[in-house]
Amino acid sequence: MQCRNKPVPRAHKCVAAVSTEKGRKTEKGRGLFGRYPGKISIAKWRAWGFDRAMLPEIESLLILQSKDQAIRKLQRELARIPMEEDNARSRLSDDQAAVAAIKEKLQANEIAIKNLELDIETRRTTILRLKTQQFETKKNDEYTALGNEVVRYEGEVSGLEDRELGLMEIAENLKANLSDAQAKLAACQTLVDEELGQLAERRKNCEQQQAELEAERSAAAAKIEETLLSRYDRTLAAKKDAALVPLQHGTTCGGCHMKVTSATANGTKAEKEITACEQCGRILYLDED
Ligand SMILES: [Zn+2]
Numbered sequence: 001m002q003c004r005n006k007p008v009p010r011a012h013k014c015v016a017a018v019s020t021e022k023g024r025k026t027e028k029g030r031g032l033f034g035r036y037p038g039k040i041s042i043a044k045w046r047a048w049g050f051d052r053a054m055l056p057e058i059e060s061l062l063i064l065q066s067k068d069q070a071i072r073k074l075q076r077e078l079a080r081i082p083m084e085e086d087n088a089r090s091r092l093s094d095d096q097a098a099v100a101a102i103k104e105k106l107q108a109n110e111i112a113i114k115n116l117e118l119d120i121e122t123r124r125t126t127i128l129r130l131k132t133q134q135f136e137t138k139k140n141d142e143y144t145a146l147g148n149e150v151v152r153y154e155g156e157v158s159g160l161e162d163r164e165l166g167l168m169e170i171a172e173n174l175k176a177n178l179s180d181a182q183a184k185l186a187a188c189q190t191l192v193d194e195e196l197g198q199l200a201e202r203r204k205n206c207e208q209q210q211a212e213l214e215a216e217r218s219a220a221a222a223k224i225e226e227t228l229l230s231r232y233d234r235t236l237a238a239k240k241d242a243a244l245v246p247l248q249h250g251t252t253c254g255g256c257h258m259k260v261t262s263a264t265a266n267g268t269k270a271e272k273e274i275t276a277c278e279q280c281g282r283i284l285y286l287d288e289d
Contacts, residue, residue, distance in 0.1 A: 067217040088195045095185040102178045246287035253277035
């Protein structure tokens with residue numbers, strides 16, 4: 001194969017960044033890749049040994065798989081961003097609703113005050129008319145009756161004015177509440193804008209990384225024979241997590257954790273041909289000394 005005797009793949013650099021196993025001997029029995037099927041750290045790779053005659057096809061596929069897994073991780077992160085944006089915006093809705101509710105109350109209160117003022121004005125006009133009539137009349141009983149009407153209307157005006165004062169007081173309170181609610185909304189808007197800005201930045205970074213990884217993936221895929229590449233692609237599409245998994249404890253598939261046949265186990269250990277788990281179809285590679 002064209003990639004025989006290749007140097008250590010740079011592809012695993014990114015995985016090494018999250019590895020905590022550097023310099024530590026791998027736990028016996030679990031295997032080098034037991035915890036993260038298909039991912040290898042540089043430390044593990046080195047611990048494993050360069051002189052090892054790993055199948056070059058497997059080596060190329062592992063590079064490809066590391067790219068695919070990184071791409072999938074970015075895709076999942078990108079898919080979460082719109083949801084996080086919606087969540088951020090939804091935090092505004094309570095504060096927006098509070099401002100709208102207070103504005104509505106204020107408006108209703110202003111209408112009520114205007115109506116009271118109209119009622120007061122009507123009565124004052126009536127009082128003036130009654131007083132004119134009272135002044136013009138020459139009959140004592142009519143004079144008294146008109147006087148009583150004036151007193152009654154003045155009493156009504158006084159009552160309406162008291163109600164108007166009450167509504168004006170409510171308006172003052174509502175204005176103070178509106179001011180508080182608007183300040184709270186503005187503060188929330190600032191936070192949400194910040195968060196939306198960070199999400200936009202994250203989207204940009206993810207898309208950039210994805211484009212880089214896609215290019216690296218294409219370069220890695222070009223080195224793999226077509227039938228094998230197609231088999232790998234089908235397996236990864238079906239299994240989602242990994243198309244290549246380590247043979248664990250020399251007997252078990254690192255993907256479905258079922259025992260493989262001894263012929264398959266021996267084939268994997270011999271590292272002369274591509275072997276796969278009979279249960280799940282994932283391609284197996286050797287991860288133990
Ligand atoms: Zn399996």
